Structure formats: C-alpha cells, structure tokens
Amino acid sequence: MRHRLIQWLGIAWTCILGAFVVWVYVAAPRSVGEVATRASVAVGTYEVDRARFDAGRDLFLREQYAAARDEWSRADPAQRDARTQFYIAYSFYRQGWGRVYNDDDLFKQGLDAANRAIALSPDAALSVEDAELKIHSAAELKAELEGGLLRTADDFNPLKVFRERK
C-alpha cells in the first residue's frame, strides 16, 4: 500500500517538477526574484506593491517622473497591472511634452506602456479615476502620444506654444 502511494506520489511530483522546468525555460526569468514574480503571475496570486505604487504617484505629482517610474517598475515588476502601466505611460507623456517640440524617445516609451495598459485590460476600456490627471482613459492617452509623434504641418503653427499640457 505504502509502495503504491510512493509510486503515485512520485508520478505526480515528477510531472509537477518537469512542468516547472519547462516553464522556467519558456519564461526565462533573469533573476531568482523574477522566478518568484513570474510564478505568482502564473498561479494568479500576483499583486502590485500598493505602498510603492503610492510612493510613485507622490513623486509623479511632484514632477519627479524618472523616480516615479522607478518606483512603479518596482511596484509592478512583471508589468501585469494595467493601472500602473497607465501611470507609467502618463509620466512619459508629461516628461516628454514640450511647448515647442516633444521628446520622441520618451513619447515612444510612453506609447509602449500605453499599449501594455490597453492589452492588460482587454474586457473593458481602461479608465483611471484620478482628480490629478487630465486624461483618464488609456485610449485617449495613447492617441495623445501618437499625435505627439506625428509630423504634420500643424507642428509649424506658432500658436502651438499656447497649447496646454494634459
């Protein structure tokens, strides 16, 4: 009886460990910490570090955009939270926005983050309720970033300097 129990236990254990090995090679984590993060994503227990997220938001409101993104990347290391990715995209937008011209590199990174945020909320349009923000939906933010990257005749309009950052 015990022999058979060990046998079945061995079969189950071998299957689980084998699946883990395959998963590690597919996920290819870059550090041991990332193994834990990706494992928690895989089993559905992944959560954003709320304290770090709030710390990042405080920095964002004080216009410390790079520091804010650093906090948010620690709060959401697996880039699985749509709301955090939206804030990251927003920080790229605000940092890259210029009265005369926009920083294309920052806008491109912002666009990537906005796309991630949209991809992470496939069921409904992502909308973030935050009184400090002027753009609340990910789609609108994406359109704003795409508009900033476009080269049009309107770019030479001198009245452009009076536009407002959102």
Next chain:
Amino acid sequence: MIDRRTTNRALVRFILLPTIFLIVALLGGVRVASETGALVFVAPPLVTLILAVMLLALFARGGAVVLGRWLSADNAAAANVSHALTLGALFFASAQSFNSVLPDAGLLRWVLSFFFLWTLWQNQFAAFDARRLLRSLIALFGTAFVIKHVLLASLYAPDGGWLKRLAGALLEGVTLGTLEGQAFAPATGYISFFTLALYVCGLVLLPPAPDDEAGEAARADEIVAAFRSLPPEEREQVGAAIIDDVRTPELVTTDDRVTTDAETYRKQ
C-alpha cells in the same frame, strides 16, 4: 527491516531519482551573464539531444539500464508510467549535462561536439559493463568541463585570463577570431560543476533494473520452483549451501556448528 528497505528503495526510485535528473535538466542550461549577472537559460540544442540518445543507447548496451525491465508488460501500468518518467528525466538530464559542458558558440563548440559524437559512437562497439561505463563518463564529462569552464573561460575572460595572456604571448600576431565565444560569470562554472556532480550521483543511484516487491516475489517463486525441480541429491547440496550462507556471519569462529546445521538439514 525489509519493509523499511523496500520503502527507501521506492523513495529513491520514484522520487529521488526523477528529482535529481530534473534538477540536472534545469541547471544544465543555466548561465550567468558576466556583465549584468542575469540568468540565461539555454535550451538543449539539437546536437545535445543526439548525444543524449547515443548515451542512453550506451547505457542500454553496457547494462547500466535494462530497458526490458524498466518498461515491461509484466509491470503494473503505474510502474511503467513512473519508470518512463524517470527514463525521460534521465534523457533530458543527459542532454543538459552535455549542454552544460559544450561551449555555447564558436568553432570549439563544433570541435567538442564532434569529439563527443566520435567517442560515444566508438563506445557503442566496445565491451562495457555498468561500472566501467560510469568511470568512462566521469572522465568524458570531466575533460569537457575543464576545457569549457577552466581553459575556455580563461580564454574568453573580459579582463584577460592567464590562458589569454599565454596565447597572446605564444601566438603573437595570430588572431583568435574563430575561437571567440560569449563570456559568462564564474558562477556558471560552479553551477555546471554542481550539475555534473548531481548527474553522476543520479547515475550511481540508478539501478540497472527496478526491483519492486512484485518482481522480487516473482523471482523468489522462480528460485523455489527451480529448487523443487532438482534431483534429491542436488537439493541437499543446495539446501546445505544456503544454510551455510545464512549462518556464515555467526560461524566464523565455530566451524563445528556449520557441520551440525548441514547434517541436521540432511537428516531432515
């Protein structure tokens, strides 16, 4: 006592062996990037899978793995499934052990792969027993480990290892371009060493054939049946010999009792 031994054997066969081989399969492809310290997972390349097939064939030829006993119609279905998983784990562990000691790129990767293929192919036609095979494998993997993680690691070292300086002095003006490869952190060598040590441990623990309780009982029945088919005189001889064997530890100093036991049996 026998029950505990059976349990321990079952634990080794069904849990410990697959665990060892799967850990080897996991660690065999792990590299540590020298600059960032990030983990890099290298899936087994095709050549290592071919080498692993040849190695398993060698195990079967050398009697280190009696496939007919591991996977047999006489075994229970669960036993066959368990054995197949263990053999599968052995296959991937072998492939990843080769992956661990083969250079990841460059001309030397192909040279070493060719040497492995040549050695394993030649061994297919050599007379081997399980113990010799294990020793030969330790030598093979040990040599490859030294070449990759000592000699080549020194050659590829970003700060210029001792071998690079030596090669520079000996081959002044000659390029090492064709020998270029990716540099990894020294931790890669330690991981590879641990992986190979674990793989050898797994091979040492791997029995040529799984002896389960049912198999042992069946063989005991076969022996009893063979004993009963013997003529009376030979049965007496066998019986006396068995009693002598059983009593031997106690009878090292008292030869008289050996004679007494054997005679008692004959009288019976």
